[in-house]
Amino acid sequence: MNEEAWHIEEGEGPLIATAIHDGHGLRREVAELMLLSDADRLREEDPFTGTWTDVAPTRVVVRQSRFEVDLNRAREKAVYLKPADAWGLRVWKSPPPPKIIARSLSRYDDFYAAMGDVVGRLVSRCGRVVVLDLHSYNHRREGPEAPHDDPARNPEVNLGTGTMDRERWAKLVDGFLADVRGFDFRGRRLDVRENVKFRGGHFSRWLHATFPDSVCCLAVEFKKFFMDEWTGRPDEDELRAVHEVLRTAAKGLRRELEVGE
DSSP states (O other): OOTTTEEEEOOSSSEEEEETTOOOBOOHHHHTTBOSOHHHHHHHSOTTHHHHGGGSSEEEEEOBOTTTOOTTSOGGGSSOOSGGGTTTOOOBSSOOOHHHHHHHHHHHHHHHHHHHHHHHHHHHHHSOEEEEEEEEEOSOTTOTTSOOOOGGGOOSEEEEOTTSOTTTTHHHHHHHHHHHHHSOBTTBOOOEEESSSOOOOHHHHHHHHHSTTTEEEEEEEEEGGGBOTTTOOBOHHHHHHHHHHHHHHHHHHHHHHHHTO
């Protein structure tokens, strides 16, 4: 079912990592209507997050671009139709016809059906499941030579917990925050805060509504300090260090889940 649009690798244990904005691909009929350049699309996508999903035994990496259909938005907003939907960017040469939109939304529906099946199976086996919903975000929106956006409002790591019952999952959330904050990140500590820049998107909201007693989705947004968001080039040392942060935090989550069994 839409294997070209995403890859799901189902493993054992109660931890899932997803990269639903990692993809850059477009269906041919969508690409033919696309006005936005590849570079402009890439800047708003989340490259490298797919690699990070190997911190969990169950991995979900989406290959299609969010500019085809955004899996982290409500269905009625999942196809960007006007610049206001897409950071002011003009996405289309001409508005996509209803048939193309319908095919994009069919992929959206297939994805959520597939995730319902995968998460449901893990819940049946494990009881409680944690989903690491991995993202990255821009902080140099005024241009490649402009000053960085205000660090006071742009933490290096933003943990979105605004779609969950925070009290129910407090030990898992607090443990994750402590592990990321305490990590020796190349000789320093990361600026890690909760619900400053993002509170979690539709995917998190859907998981918590669908599995309210059994799934904790941590929406993890890394500021793109590990790459140049205008060229797409990563700093390999920073990129590896981010990967190690997530490996450490994932181990802590698994320990906490085992204690709670």
